[in-house]
Amino acid sequence: MSAAAAPAGGPACPLCAADGGTLVWRGCGLRVIHAAEEAGFPAFYRVVWEAHVAEFSDLQAAERQRCMEAVALVERVLRERLQPTKVNLAALGNLVPHLHWHVVARFDWDSHFPAPIWAPPQRAAAAARLEGLRAALPALHQALRERLAQWAQAA
Amino acid sequence: MSAAAAPAGGPACPLCAADGGTLVWRGCGLRVIHAAEEAGFPAFYRVVWEAHVAEFSDLQAAERQRCMEAVALVERVLRERLQPTKVNLAALGNLVPHLHWHVVARFDWDSHFPAPIWAPPQRAAAAARLEGLRAALPALHQALRERLAQWAQAA
Numbered sequence: 161m162s163a164a165a166a167p168a169g170g171p172a173c174p175l176c177a178a179d180g181g182t183l184v185w186r187g188c189g190l191r192v193i194h195a196a197e198e199a200g201f202p203a204f205y206r207v208v209w210e211a212h213v214a215e216f217s218d219l220q221a222a223e224r225q226r227c228m229e230a231v232a233l234v235e236r237v238l239r240e241r242l243q244p245t246k247v248n249l250a251a252l253g254n255l256v257p258h259l260h261w262h263v264v265a266r267f268d269w270d271s272h273f274p275a276p277i278w279a280p281p282q283r284a285a286a287a288a289r290l291e292g293l294r295a296a297l298p299a300l301h302q303a304l305r306e307r308l309a310q311w312a313q314a315a
Numbered sequence: 316m317s318a319a320a321a322p323a324g325g326p327a328c329p330l331c332a333a334d335g336g337t338l339v340w341r342g343c344g345l346r347v348i349h350a351a352e353e354a355g356f357p358a359f360y361r362v363v364w365e366a367h368v369a370e371f372s373d374l375q376a377a378e379r380q381r382c383m384e385a386v387a388l389v390e391r392v393l394r395e396r397l398q399p400t401k402v403n404l405a406a407l408g409n410l411v412p413h414l415h416w417h418v419v420a421r422f423d424w425d426s427h428f429p430a431p432i433w434a435p436p437q438r439a440a441a442a443a444r445l446e447g448l449r450a451a452l453p454a455l456h457q458a459l460r461e462r463l464a465q466w467a468q469a470a
Contacts, residue, residue: 215402216383217390228383232372239372246412247370250405254421254429257401266409274409276433 169212175258176212184301185308186210188315189223190230192304194297195262200285201277202293203242203265203300207231214257226315231261233311234304238265241300242293245273267293324367330413331367339456340463341365343470344378345385347459349452350417355440356432357448358397358420358455362386369412381470385463386416392462393420396455397448400428422448 169176181193189211195204207230213219219227235247244265251261266273269289271281324331336348344366350359362385368374374382390402399420406416421428424444426436 215390215394216404217387217394217402219387221384221387224383224387225380228371228379229376232374232376232379235370235372239370246407246409247372248405248407248409249371250403250407250431252401252403252405252431254401254403254431276405276407276409276431278431278434280435 169258173212173258174256175208175260180208180260181206185305187308187312188226188230190227192230192234192308194301200271200281200290201264201266202290202297203238203244205234205238205263205304207234207261207263209259213259214253216251216259218259227259227261229311230308231263233307234263237300237304237307238263241303242296248277265293324413328367328413329411330363330415335363335415336361340460342463342467343381343385345382347385347389347463349456355426355436355445356419357445357452358393358399360389360393360418360459362389362416362418364414368414369408371406371414373414382414382416384466386418388462388466389418389459392455392459393418396458397451403432420448 171177174180179193181195184192184194191208191210193206193208195206209227231249238244238247242265245268246266248264248266249261264277269286271283271285272279275282326332329335334348336350339347339349346363346365348361348363350361364382386404393399393402397420400423401421403419403421404416406414419432424441426438426440427434430437
């Protein structure tokens with residue numbers, strides 16, 4: 161596969177064809193989704209650029225700024241609400257080359273910490289910790305919606 | 316480890332104590348380093364924020380913009396010079412919580428593609444391909460230095 165073989169937008173691209181997770185907020189040319197829980201990371205979000213572009217540097221400078229301010233806002237709300245040990249940010253897109261930023265709250269007790277979420281697990285995460293995190297998500301999503309709406313209004 | 320246990324700047328932090336790789340360029344409050352080759356990824360760069368902050372959202376908005384414009388510029392030069400299948404961007408920092416962005420050129424022939432570089436390898440990369448990539452690095456570094464200097468001058 162060469163860069164030129166990246167799927168175009170439209171039905172061929174899963175992030176053009178569907179939201180790609182539970183929609184939390186949409187506006188300003190991007191959307192924030194809560195990812196279907198993968199491998200024990202309940203606080204896993206994605207900031208998806210609505211238009212189909214493969215690489216971050218395909219955006220114009222003002223678009224990059226808008227995109228990363230949304231990423232930083234999601235990160236900030238995760239920090240305020242969950243007090244994670246660390247937040248992980250990544251735009252990979254090897255499988256789905258439609259620009260999307262992973263924003264993941266990491267905890268020293270999670271299954272992979274301090275390794276990246278894509279590395280082999282280091283332990284089983286305690287079920288009670290995961291449950292506690294899941295219980296915090298509805299209020300977190302409400303906070304995300306409010307803060308993103310404020311941000312969009314100020315922009 | 317809690318967030319509060321993240322090492323402060325100074326000798327306790329490896330990215331405060333040393334460059335963390337081969338210095339390519341330094342300016343505008345950040346540096347670009349070529350990472351010591353890890354696991355068969357010769358085109359592996361890091362944009363390191365010079366001041367000790369743990370999270371992207373610890374920066375001010377103008378600092379985030381400057382940081383990400385440097386990341387986008389490194390990405391763009393990698394794309395122009397190497398024609399990678401994809402560029403991967405990530406700020407993780409679980410082990411070294413001093414803000415640094417991984418910028419990695421990925422190729423469909425590399426050892427892990429399309430998986431993240433932190434996942435288990437999928438194949439051995441062909442030695443000739445890796446050699447070809449390494450041969451392109453001196454000119455790439457020169458291009459990075461020129462483009463980053465132009466960018467800094469325009470800023």
